[in-house]
Amino acid sequence: xxxxxxxxxxxxxxxGKKLTVTCSQxxxxxxxxxxxxxxxxxxxxxxxxxxxxVTDKGDVPEGYKVSRKEKRNFPLxxxxxxxxxxxxxxxxxxxxxxxxxFGPGTRLTVL
Amino acid sequence: xxxxQSPQAVILREGEDAVINCSSSKALYSVHWxxxxxxxxxxxxxxxxxxxxxxxxxxxxxxxxxKKQQSSLYLTASQLSYSGTYFCGTGxxxxxxxxxxxxxxxxxxxxx
Numbered sequence: 565x566x567x568x569x570x571x572x573x574x575x576x577x578x579x580g581k582k583l584t585v586t587c588s589q590x591x592x593x594x595x596x597x598x599x600x601x602x603x604x605x606x607x608x609x610x611x612x613x614x615x616x617x618v619t620d621k622g623d624v625p626e627g628y629k630v631s632r633k634e635k636r637n638f639p640l641x642x643x644x645x646x647x648x649x650x651x652x653x654x655x656x657x658x659x660x661x662x663x664x665x666f667g668p669g670t671r672l673t674v675l
Numbered sequence: 676x677x678x679x680q681s682p683q684a685v686i687l688r689e690g691e692d693a694v695i696n697c698s699s700s701k702a703l704y705s706v707h708w709x710x711x712x713x714x715x716x717x718x719x720x721x722x723x724x725x726x727x728x729x730x731x732x733x734x735x736x737x738x739x740x741x742k743k744q745q746s747s748l749y750l751t752a753s754q755l756s757y758s759g760t761y762f763c764g765t766g767x768x769x770x771x772x773x774x775x776x777x778x779x780x781x782x783x784x785x786x787x
Contacts, residue, residue, distance in 0.1 A: 622774070
């Protein structure tokens with residue numbers, strides 16, 4: 565089954581404790597993105613990747629890091645999480661000029 | 676610059692029609708439309724890649740007016756399953772097709 569998976573689905577952590585949210589897709593898509601979703605603001609892009617080792621900042625990259633060492637994986641790293649990063653996070657993948665396939669989401673709470 | 680969606684919310688009776696608009700301040704390459712139900716991931720509806728393009732399936736269609744930098748989503752004879760939040764995602768000339776900026780969403784509730 566074609567899908568995008570994210571782990572963990574739910575995470576509660578404390579300020580400053582480094583964390584990684586994993587994202588994996590099995591559709592051989594070149595493009596992958598991370599979004600955060602907050603009430604009233606819609607989906608805001610954090611980072612995106614056009615292919616292996618090629619990444620670029622989205623609209624809200626501060627406080628986040630990404631890497632794309634393999635085509636299928638695109639982890640999101642929060643080196644020192646803060647409460648304002650409490651949000652719902654979605655990973656997505658897409659072929660060139662194609663629809664975005666979203667993962668199920670990761671709900672992160674930073675205390 | 677986030678595209679502006681209007682209206683912010685719509686309440687319909689089953690069978691009624693609705694139009695959701697998406698306007699950008701930038702020249703657009705593409706417009707995507709997604710629907711998200713509460714607690715779920717956004718689901719793709721359609722992409723419009725050319726100015727003037729119109730698409731549709733079932734009773735949901737969309738148009739893209741490149742000159743006006745806007746797109747509209749048309750829902751006709753609405754069904755209960757249409758309830759959810761609708762997002763447009765726009766690709767502009769600087770970012771290309773795959774770097775999307777999403778609007779804040781339009782909440783649609785369809786009642787029996």
